[in-house]
Amino acid sequence: MSFTEIPAPSSGWKIYEKIAVRTALIYAVISTIPFTPEFYLQDFDAGFNVNSYAFRWLDVISQNKPWFFASQEGKNYTGWFITVLVCFAAGFIWNIIDKNRKNFESLYYWFYVAARYGIALRMSWFAWAKVFPVQMPFPTISQLNTNLGDFTPGKLYWLTTGVSPFFEVFAGVFELIATLLIIFRRTTTLGAIMMVSILLPIWFVNIGYDAGVELTSLHILSLSLLLLVRDGRRFWEILIEHKAVALTYIPKIVFPEQWKNTARLVLKGSFIALFIVYRGFGYGNLYASGKSFKLPLDNGLTETNGLYSVSEFKVNNQTIPSTPGDTTRWQNVVFEKFNSISIKIDKPFKINTKNSIRTTEYYANIGRYYYGYKADTINKIFTLSNRADTASKLILHYEHPDDKQFVLSGINERKDSIYVVLKKIEKKYPLEEKRKY
Known part of the structure; x- marks a missing residue:
């Protein structure tokens, strides 16, 4: 049995595969790059500032949602489904207009890039907020003196997770490792497998506890699954039929202009520096200050709590x-x-x-x-x-x-x-x- 990756085949694309890759590319792009005017009207700097270190705008950038055809609440399956249908229709039309295209590997490569960085953009936020447990903080004194029956199931889940920082940190480390693996092409498959194992139970937890953000977890889960779809048959052969099968390797595109290759490296390095390193420093600073972005950041009157x-x-x-x-x-x-x-x-x-x-x-x-x-x-x-x-x-x-x-x-x-x-x-x-x- 072998897990050695091999280059993706450059021919033999079926009509439904051509439409599917275009649909997936459109979906990955619109879910990463905001196209709704409301997104740009937000106050990007409001609220989150600890010791003059502002990172609110990083969190806002990570919260773009593509399901903009209906209400943007966390359970808007209608809007999400409409978005998928619109992407499919756009992919179908694109396939008719661009019917003479021969190289579909380049399209799949750009989907591969958009999906990986779209996942990393969001999951770096969730991961660091758990590594430094500020996403689900320990219950406040007010919450400790609120009757159990006065909480919704979703709020109760967040509080019970907050009382176990060890579990929260463990989950964050696992999410951070998966995020880092997804960023690099050679480890994307492993990262996507880890991400699916993380997000599937998170999605069910959000459904079961009515936590209000189940569509976000489903969205990231769907992108992770799309990264694995191409090797679906190979996974079956490895896991069920116990055959020695090589997984698909997606080679990078080498541009004829050197400046484009250099720009790609600069953009990748900037993404890692900003959304992994800088964001990690921000949440570490927040945690060291004894704060949580889920609670007010201004100090109260001394020794009165x-x-x-x-x-x-x-x-x-x-x-x-x-x-x-x-x-x-x-x-x-x-x-x-x-x-x-x-x-x-x-x-x-x-x-x-x-x-x-x-x-x-x-x-x-x-x-x-x-x-x-x-x-x-x-x-x-x-x-x-x-x-x-x-x-x-x-x-x-x-x-x-x-x-x-x-x-x-x-x-x-x-x-x-x-x-x-x-x-x-x-x-x-x-x-x-x-x-x-």
């Missing part, structure tokens, strides 16, 4: 007792290590699972109101902005007589005066205690 009970609560100078089912009184408050305050209130919530807010704390869970805050430590004033509705603000004066107590007073969203006394609860979390060892 923790869970607080509400020992006294007044609205318009009237004391509101702690009563189950009361929709006005705060039940407890959490100060995070970053600039978020979450408030537990016993009132109906509308769950938010829009992909556009996946990087916020309130995505896919209910039970708490989340506020970003700015602290004026001189005048002792909190300015709170609701994370879900930034137009909703609270201006609260605070007193912090000791490490165990906060006293808040001011005006709430309904223009009522409020007075709140918070007392810190020294609570131990088994998940966090296990994390220390």
